[in-house]
Amino acid sequence: MATDDATPPRRATRADVARYAGVSPAVVSYTVNAGPRAVAPATRARVQEAIRALGYRPNAAARTLKVGLTKMFGIIVPDSSNPFFALLAHAIEDAAATKGYALIVVNFDGPPEAVANSIRSLALRQVDGMLVAAEVSMPILGAIAETGIRTVLLNQTVAVQGIPAIGPDLYGGAQEAVRHLIWHGHTRIGYVGELGPGDQRQRGWRDALAAANLEPGPVAAARYTREGGYAAGQRLMREPIRPTAVFASSDMQAVGVLRALHEAGVGVPEGIAVIGYDGSPESEYSWPALTTVQQPVVDMAREAVERLVAPVESSSFTLHGTTLIVRQSCGCPMGSADD
Amino acid sequence: MATDDATPPRRATRADVARYAGVSPAVVSYTVNAGPRAVAPATRARVQEAIRALGYRPNAAARTLKVGLTKMFGIIVPDSSNPFFALLAHAIEDAAATKGYALIVVNFDGPPEAVANSIRSLALRQVDGMLVAAEVSMPILGAIAETGIRTVLLNQTVAVQGIPAIGPDLYGGAQEAVRHLIWHGHTRIGYVGELGPGDQRQRGWRDALAAANLEPGPVAAARYTREGGYAAGQRLMREPIRPTAVFASSDMQAVGVLRALHEAGVGVPEGIAVIGYDGSPESEYSWPALTTVQQPVVDMAREAVERLVAPVESSSFTLHGTTLIVRQSCGCPMGSADD
DNA sequence: TTGAAAGCGGTACCAC
DNA sequence: GTGGTACCGCTTTCAA
Numbered sequence: 019m020a021t022d023d024a025t026p027p028r029r030a031t032r033a034d035v036a037r038y039a040g041v042s043p044a045v046v047s048y049t050v051n052a053g054p055r056a057v058a059p060a061t062r063a064r065v066q067e068a069i070r071a072l073g074y075r076p077n078a079a080a081r082t083l084k085v086g087l088t089k090m091f092g093i094i095v096p097d098s099s100n101p102f103f104a105l106l107a108h109a110i111e112d113a114a115a116t117k118g119y120a121l122i123v124v125n126f127d128g129p130p131e132a133v134a135n136s137i138r139s140l141a142l143r144q145v146d147g148m149l150v151a152a153e154v155s156m157p158i159l160g161a162i163a164e165t166g167i168r169t170v171l172l173n174q175t176v177a178v179q180g181i182p183a184i185g186p187d188l189y190g191g192a193q194e195a196v197r198h199l200i201w202h203g204h205t206r207i208g209y210v211g212e213l214g215p216g217d218q219r220q221r222g223w224r225d226a227l228a229a230a231n232l233e234p235g236p237v238a239a240a241r242y243t244r245e246g247g248y249a250a251g252q253r254l255m256r257e258p259i260r261p262t263a264v265f266a267s268s269d270m271q272a273v274g275v276l277r278a279l280h281e282a283g284v285g286v287p288e289g290i291a292v293i294g295y296d297g298s299p300e301s302e303y304s305w306p307a308l309t310t311v312q313q314p315v316v317d318m319a320r321e322a323v324e325r326l327v328a329p330v331e332s333s334s335f336t337l338h339g340t341t342l343i344v345r346q347s348c349g350c351p352m353g354s355a356d357d
Numbered sequence: 358m359a360t361d362d363a364t365p366p367r368r369a370t371r372a373d374v375a376r377y378a379g380v381s382p383a384v385v386s387y388t389v390n391a392g393p394r395a396v397a398p399a400t401r402a403r404v405q406e407a408i409r410a411l412g413y414r415p416n417a418a419a420r421t422l423k424v425g426l427t428k429m430f431g432i433i434v435p436d437s438s439n440p441f442f443a444l445l446a447h448a449i450e451d452a453a454a455t456k457g458y459a460l461i462v463v464n465f466d467g468p469p470e471a472v473a474n475s476i477r478s479l480a481l482r483q484v485d486g487m488l489v490a491a492e493v494s495m496p497i498l499g500a501i502a503e504t505g506i507r508t509v510l511l512n513q514t515v516a517v518q519g520i521p522a523i524g525p526d527l528y529g530g531a532q533e534a535v536r537h538l539i540w541h542g543h544t545r546i547g548y549v550g551e552l553g554p555g556d557q558r559q560r561g562w563r564d565a566l567a568a569a570n571l572e573p574g575p576v577a578a579a580r581y582t583r584e585g586g587y588a589a590g591q592r593l594m595r596e597p598i599r600p601t602a603v604f605a606s607s608d609m610q611a612v613g614v615l616r617a618l619h620e621a622g623v624g625v626p627e628g629i630a631v632i633g634y635d636g637s638p639e640s641e642y643s644w645p646a647l648t649t650v651q652q653p654v655v656d657m658a659r660e661a662v663e664r665l666v667a668p669v670e671s672s673s674f675t676l677h678g679t680t681l682i683v684r685q686s687c688g689c690p691m692g693s694a695d696d
Numbered sequence: 697t698t699g700a701a702a703g704c705g706g707t708a709c710c711a712c
Numbered sequence: 713g714t715g716g717t718a719c720c721g722c723t724t725t726c727a728a
Contacts, residue, residue, distance in 0.1 A: 029505075031721055042699045047723060054724070058697060073503070078483050079421035080721035083704045088418070090461070090482070098450065099638075104443040111437065111464055120482055122429070123462045125450055143429070143459055144417050164412070166368075244642045273642045280644050299438075303583045303612045305619050305644045370705055381715040386707060393708065397713060419705035422720045 030072035039068035050076060082144065091326060092122040092140035093149040093172075094133060100242075101270070101298040102313070103151060106172065109319030110149060117327050119146070126152065134161035141165035147326035154178055170322045175218045177335035182325050184318050184336050188295075191311035191340035192222025195265050195293045198309070198342060200230050202291060202349045204263040208235040210250040210275055211267030212242065219267040219295060235261040240271050247274025255282045263291040263348075269301040272308055276347070287349035297343055309348035312341045369411035378407035389415060421483065430665060431461040431479035432488040432511075433472060439581075440609065440637040441652070442490060445511065448658030449488060456666050458485070465491065473500035480504035486665035493517055509661045514557045516674035521664050523657050523675050527634075530650035530679035531561025534604050534632045537648070537681060539569045541630060541688045543602040547574040549589040549614055550606030551581065558606040558634060574600040579610050586613025594621045602630040602687075608640040608649055615643055615686070626688035636682055648687035651680045 032050075036043040041061060048055045049065040057065070068074070082088050091114050095103040111121045122145060126132040133152050138161060140148055148165070151172035152158065162169050162181065171183035199207050209223045224234050238253045240246035247266055251274055254261060266272035272294030276286060284290050286306055294301055297312025318338050344350045371389075375382045380400060387394045388404040396404070407413070421427050430453050434442040450460045461484060465471040472491045477500060479487055487504070490511035491497065501508050501520065510522035538546050548562045563573050577592045579585035586605055590613055593600060605611035611633030615625060623629050625645055633640055636651025657677050683689050 032723095033721080043722080044699060044701095044724080045697085048698090051723080056697070061697080075481060077422070077721050078481055079418050079427070080704090081723075082418035083416070083422050083706090083721080084723050086704080092459075097447070098437075099440070099443040099447040101438070101440065101443075101639075104438040104440075107462070108436070108438040108464060111462060115463070115478075120431075120461050120463070120478065122459050123446070123450060124454070124459070125447060139454075139459065142414060142417055244638070248642075273639075277642055277644065277646075299583070300440075300612075300639050303587075303616055304642075305616065307616075371707095372705080375715095382706080383708075383715060383717090384713085387714085390707080395713065400713080416705050419720085420707080422705080422722090423707050425720080 029077075030074040031077065032074070034072055035065065035068045035074045038072055039064045041065060088144050088146055089118055090120045090122060090143065090145045091147045091149065091323070092124060092143065092145040093151070094124045094126060094136045094140070095151045096126060096128075098123055098125050101300055102268070102296050102315075105298065105315050106151065106319060109316045110323060113316075113319045113323040117323060119323075119327075130155045130157050133158050137161040137165060141167055149322055149326070154181075168326055170325045172318070172322060174335065175216060182334065182336075184322055184325075184338065186313040186318065187337045187340050188218035189222040189225075190337075191295065191313075191342070192219040192265065192267075193226040194340070194342045195295070195309075195311050196223050196226035197230075198344070198348060199263045199265065199291060199293060200226065200232065202263070204261075204291060205232055206235045206259065206261045206263070207232070208254050208257075208261035208264040209237045209267075210240050210247055210254070210264060210271050211237075213237065213239045217267070219265075223265050235263075240266075240274070242268050242270060244270045244274040244277075247271030248278050249274070251275035251278025252282075255279070255284070261290065263287075263293075266292065266294050269294040269296040269298040269308060269310055272310070272347075273300065273304050276304055276308070286347055291349045292347045294347075297341070301343075302345070304347070306347045307345035309345045309350065310343050312343050314338045314340065368416075369413040370416070371413070373411055374404065374407045374413045377411055378403045380404060427483050427485055428457055429459045429461060429482065429484045430486045430488065430662070431463060431482065431484040432490070433463045433465060433475045433479070434490045435465060435467075437462055437464050440639060441607070441635050441654075444637065444654050445490065445658060448655045449662060452658045452662035456662060458662075458666075469494045469496050472497050476500040476504060480506055488661055488665070493520075507665055509664045511657070511661060513674065514555060521673065521675075523661050523664075523677065525652040525657065526676045526679050527557035528561040528564075529676075530634065530652075530681070531558040531604065531606075532565040533679070533681045534634070534648075534650050535562050535565035536569070537683070537687060538602045538604065538630060538632060539565065539571065541602070543600075543630060544571055545574045545598065545600045545602070546571070547593050547596075547600035547603040548576045548606075549579050549586055549593070549603060549610050550576075552576065552578045556606070558604075562604050574602075579605075579613070581607050581609060583609045583613040583616075586610030587617050588613070590614035590617025591621075594618070594623070600629065602626075602632075605631065605633050608633040608635040608637040608647060611647055611649070611686075612639065612643050615647070625686055630688045631686040633686075636680070640682075641684065643686070645686045646684035648684045648689065649682050651682050653677045653679065 124136045148169040174183040174185040236257045238250035240250035294310040301308035301310045463475045465475045487508040513522040513524040575596045577589035579589035633649040640647035640649045
C-alpha cells in the first residue's frame with residue numbers, strides 16, 4: 019500500500035548498468051572507456067541504452083582512486099580579479115578544458131607561506147598539475163617539490179632551478195615601448211614600476227634609453243595597482259624637470275598615471291605621453307586609449323597547459339614575445355606608426 | 358650492493374603510517390579525522406610522528422569514494438575575465454576557502470547548451486555544490502536538476518522555480534542612480550543597456566523618471582561590453598535631441614559611453630553626465646571617475662557559499678541591496694551629495 | 697568477446 | 713582505547 023518504499027534514489031553504478039544490460043561490470047567499463055578490450059557492437063548498444071535509461075554517470079572518485087589521475091589542474095594567482103591574472107586564468111581554463119581538464123583557481127593573499135599553503139591545498143586535492151603565478155622563493159619551491167606534482171611556473175622572468183617556467187619578454191617589450199617613445203622625439207622618459215633588481219621592464223627602459231644615448235628620466239616606485247600608478251604619477255608631476263613621457267610597467271599603473279596627469283591638467287599625449295604594459299582590455303578604453311605592450315596571454319596559457327599534459331621532461335624557461343599595441347597615449351594619431 | 362633498489366617513492370598510505378606507528382589503520386583514521394573514536398594521547402602522538410616521518414597525505418579520492426564528498430564547489434560564469442565576474446568569482450573563492458572548499462571555475466562561451474555542458478562537466482567532477490551565473494532557461498534548469506547537486510543561482514533578477522537564487526537589487530539600484538541624476542537637475546536622461554522585458558535596470562530607470570514626472574530619454578541597446586557601450590554612446594550622440602545624462606547598465610558600458618562622449622568632444626559631466634552600474638574597480642579610474650551603483654559582491658558571495666554549505670532547505674530568492682557610489686561623472690564635485 | 701576478481705586508500709561499524 | 717574488516721565504484725589483468 020505504501021507508495022514511498024520506492025527505489026531509493028541512489029545514483030546508478032557500473033554494477034546497476036551491468037545488471038540492466040545483462041553483461042558484466044567489466045564490459046560496461048570497456049564500453050564507457052572505449053577500451054582496453056573491444057566490445058561487440060550489439061553489446062555496446064545494450065550497455066549504452068542501459069546507461070541512458072539509468073542516467074549512469076561514472077564515479078570520478080573511484081576512477082581517480084584506481085588510476086591516480088583527477089583530470090584537474092590548479093592555478094595559484096595573487097589575485098584572480100586583477101585584469102591581467104583574470105585574463106591569464108581564463109585563457110588557461112580554456113586551454114585546460116580543451117584537453118579535458120578542469121581548473122581549480124586559488125588566490126593567495128600575500129606572504130610566501132600563503133602560497134605554500136595554497137600549494138598544499140591543491141596537492142591534497144590531487145590535481146594532476148599546478149600552475150603557479152607567484153614570485154618564487156625557497157619555501158615555495160620547497161612546497162612544490164614536496165608535492166611531487168608536475169608544475170609550471172607562470173609569469174617568470176628568469177629560469178628557475180628544476181621547474182619549467184614561462185614568461186613574457188618583459189625586457190624586450192619594455193625596450194620596444196621606450197624606443198617607440200624615443201622615436202616620437204622624447205628625450206626625457208620617466209619610469210613607473212615596482213623597481214628592485216629583478217625588474218626587467220626597468221632594465222629594458224634604461225637600456226633602450228642608453229642605446230639612444232639618453233639619460234634615464236625620473237623613476238617612481240609603485241605597486242602593480244591603479245592606486246600605485248596614481249601616486250607615482252603625482253610624484254612625477256612634482257619633479258623639478260618633468261618628463262615628457264612615461265613608461266609604466268603595467269596598464270593598471272598607467273591608468274593611475276593617466277588620472278594623475280588629468281588632475282594636474284596635463285594633456286596626454288601632448289603634455290606627457292604614456293605607454294603601459296600588459297595589453298589588458300581596459301587599456302583600450304582609457305582616455306586617451308593607452309598604447310601598451312601586449313602580453314601573449316593565450317600563447318602562454320596554451321604552452322603552460324601543454325607542458326602540463328605532455329610527458330616531455332624538457333624543463334627550462336620559455337620567453338614569449340610581446341607586441342606593442344599603438345594607440346593614442348603615445349602620441350600616434352590613430353593607429354599606424356613605425357619604430 | 359645496488360643502491361637503487363631503495364624503497365620505490367610510492368606515496369605513503371594510511372597502512373604505512375599504521376605499520377610505522379605500530380597501530381591499526383583505524384587508529385590512523387581516528388587520529389587524522391579527530392574521530393569518530395577517541396585516541397589515547399600517547400597513541401595519537403606516535404601516529405602524528407609517523408605521519409610526519411612518512412610525509413603522509415590522505416588520499417582525497419579514497420575519502421571521496423567512501424564519504425561521497427569532494428569539498429569542492431564549481432562556479433559557472435560567462436566570462437571570468439569580465440571584471441564583474443572576476444570579482445564575483447574571487448569573492449566566492451575566498452568564501453569557499455574559508456569553509457574549506459576549493460573552487461573550480463568554468464567559463465561558457467555562449468549558448469545555453471554550453472552552460473548545460475559545463476554543468477555536466479562539474480557533475481562529473483562530483484562537486485558538492487554549484488554556483489551558476491547565467492541566464493537560466495529550461496535546458497539549464499533541467500541539466501541542474503539532473504545532476505541532483507545543490508545549486509545556487511547567481512546574478513538573478515527574479516526567483517527561479519525550485520532553485521535558490523541570489524541577485525543584486527538591479528531595479529532599486531537603477532532607480533537610485535536615476536534619482537540622483539534627476540536631483541542634479543537632469544530632465545532628459547538616456548539609458549544604455551541590454552533591454553528586453555527582463556531588464557530590471559531599464560525598469561528602474563523608467564519608473565524613477567515616471568515618479569518624477571519625466572519622459573523617458575533615448576534608449577540605446579548594447580551588450581555588456583565596453584564596445585557595446587561605445588557604440589550605444591555614439592548612437593545617443595546622433596539623437597535629434599541629445600540627453601543631458603545617461604544611465605548605463607554596467608560600468609563597462611559606461612566606460613564605452615565615456616569614450617564616445619570624449620570623441621564627440623562632449624564634456625563629462627558638464628555636457629552629459631554618466632552613471633554606471635557594478636562598482637567595478639576600473640570605474641574609479643575612468644576619466645572622469647565614474648559614479649556607479651555598487652553591487653555587494655562580497656555579501657552575495659558569502660551568502661551563496663553559505664547556502665551551499667548549509668543544509669537548510671529554505672530556497673527562494675534573496676535580493677541584495679546596492680550602494681550608489683558618488684564620484685565625478687554625475688556632476689558631483691568631489692564626493693558628498695544628497696538624494 | 698566476455699566475465700571474475702583483485703585491488704586503489706580510506707571510513708567507520710563492530711567486536712574486543 | 714584499539715583492531716579487524718566490509719564496503720565505496722571503478723579499472724584491468726587473467727582466464728575462459
